Amino acid sequence: MGPLAPNEIISENTNFLLAFFIGIAFGWVLESSGFSSSRKLAGIFYGYDTVVLKVFFTAALTAMLGLLFMSLFGWIDLDLVYINPTYLTSAIAGGVVMGVGFIMGGFCPGTSFCGAAIGKIDAMVFIGGLFIGVYGFAFTYGWWEKLYLARYLGEPKISDKLGISDGLFGLLMILAALGMFVVAEWAEKTFAREEY
Amino acid sequence: MSNNISINKSRRYLNPYLGGVLLGLVLLAANFVSGRGLGASGAIKSVVATTIGTVNKEAISSMPFMAEYAESHSGSPMKSWLVFQMLGVIVGGFLSGAVAGRLKLKVEHSPKITSRRRLIFALAGGVLFGFGSQLGRGCTSGSALSGMAVLSLGGFLTMMAIFGTAFALAYFFRKNWI
Secondary structure (H helix, E strand, O other), X not given: OEOOOOOOOOOHHHHHHHHHHHHHHHHHHHHHOOOOOHHHHHHHHOOOOOHHHHHHHHHHHHHHHHHHHHHHOXXXXXXXXXXXXXXXXXXXXXXXXXXXXXXXXXXXXXXXXXXXXXXXXXXXXXXXHHXXXXXXXXXXXXXXXXXXXXXXXOOOEHHHHHOOOHHHHHHHHHXXXXXXXXXXXXXXXXXXXXXX | OOHHHHHHHHHOOOOHHHHHHHHHHHHHHHHHHXXXXXXXXXXXXXXXXXXXXXXOHHHHXXXXXXXXXXXXXXXXXXXXXXXXXXXXXXXXXXHHHXXXXXXXOEOOOOOOOOHHHHHHHHHHHHHHHHHHHHHOOOOHHHHHHHHHHOOEHHHHHHHHHHHHHHHHXXXXXXXXXX
């Protein structure tokens, strides 16, 4: 049955229309969770607000388990679902650069659009920076091409790399997340800030 | 700036675990409908590719990174799933902010720093995040979150690199936030 668009159950234009509605839900959930505030987002790095960790890991787990169960019930063909390719060097190098951007700017791309949507000027300036950064990468691509394409591993799943089943990995992720949530709740009490 | 305001404000936010489950369901829906996860930086790339192509058609063919992208999005790079999804994000974010009474034009920053300093860091952070999202083939949404949901090794590595780096540098930028 699913995924609908790759199985040609819905047309390309319907897919785009649904993208818009899915985006509305995405933006709504991000904003109502507080992701439109850079000070709330940055809280995870100082322990005073761990909303990022809680929402991020709960979401990843929900989607991961949802896909595994839907595949089990035959509702979705996971062979047709895109798995992000792994280019070892650039996955880490890109992540490091994004990490510096995160602690300096206080947003990531998705959350900056939410912030801008409710009038945060710092989010709008961050978005301006995003365009410059994307253009800058494209403009200087020749310098980074080797790094960008280095150590291509195909589309490996982390569970395969660890030599365990998807289900067992899911269970371990749940346990790891619960552990992190306990630490997060403790941190919010220990590093609490009354005003931000 | 009083404590009462911030307490009221935080109360109006969704419970984070409920928010996480809802975000997970949205991500699940994206995969079920389109066979791909969510994303944000991809839409910016579409806009940049379109802008370059509009301003100067030759310029784009001299930029292999963008030329390849424009080719794989035959027609217009703007006619992409992520562009429509990001337009939705702006609408959804606005509606949520409107319902909760959070619509306000302002520069949000720690009382210890000036608006000007906040904006300079926001710009620099944006530039780095934009650059890194292209090098890393996606940002927190497209690479880390969506990648993790499909158990992609690269998704997990990028997630750890983003948060690990930010944690490691948090001390040096503490004045901006606490």
